[in-house]
Amino acid sequence: MGRPRTFDTDRAVESAAALFATHGYEGTSVDDLVSATGVHRGSLYKVFGSKRSLHLTALRHHLDHEIHPSTAAIATLTDPEQALTAAIASYDNGPASGLLLLAAAERAPHDADVAALVAEGIAALEDALRPSHGDAAPHLTSTVLGARLRLRAARPTVSKEH
C-alpha cells in the first residue's frame, strides 16, 4: 500500500546522520529530518517506522562506512605513536563526525540497541589499537575518545540557526 518509494534511502540516511551528529537525537525534530532529507514525512515513516529507528539506521551506516574502515586502517599501523595520532585524527570522523560520541552520551544510557552499536564501535577501536599498543589498547581507546571529545568542544560547528 501507499506511494512507491521515490528516494535514495542511503542518501536520506546520510543526511539524517549528519543532522543527528550536529544537533543530537533530541535536538533533531521530524521537521528537521523532512527538510534535510527532502523526503516526505509519510515516506519517512513508511520506510523507517520512527525517528528512533532512523537514528539506529544512521548509526549503523556510520559504523559500516566510517568507523570500521577507519579502524581497519589504524589496525595496519604498528608504530604506537603513529597509530594513536591516526586514531585521534580519523576515529568517528567523516560527514557525520561525532555521531558515535554523541550517541554514547545521549542515547546509550536509555536505549539498549544504541548501547550495543556504541559498544561495537568502541570495541573496533580497541581491536585496532592492539597491534600497536598490546595490553594498553583499552587505556589508549579511552584516550582517543577523550581527545575526540576535546576536539569537538574546542571547535564548535557553525550553526545556521543561531
Added chain:
Amino acid sequence: MALISVDRERGLLTVEFRGLDKLWTLKSRLEIPLAHVRGATHDPGMAREPKGIRVAGTHFPGYITAGRFRQGGERLFWDVKNPDKAVVVALADGGTYDRLVIEVDDPRATVALIERSIERG
C-alpha cells in the same frame, strides 16, 4: 486525548479514547497487535501535514482532527487537538491503518513505552 498502553500478555497496543474523544473519533478504543507496530515518534509537526479525505469522524481544521482519514493512498487514524503532544505510531502493511496520530498526556513516556516494547532483540 487518548491513553496508549501496552498489554504484553496479549501482545497488544491499546489506545483508549477518553470523554468526548469517543464521540469525535467514533471509537472507544483501538487494539493493534504489537507485532504490527513499527515504531513511535513524538512529532508536533505532523499536524501541519495535509489530512486528506475524512472517512469517518470529525475535522474542524485548526481545532480537532479525529477519526479515519485517507491521504495519498494511505489510511491514517487521528485524534489530535494539541499538536505539541502528538505521537505518530507507524504500523506494518496489511493492517487497518498505516499510521496512528494520537495526542497523549506525556509524549516522551508514551514513545519510550512503545519503543521499549518493540525493541529489536
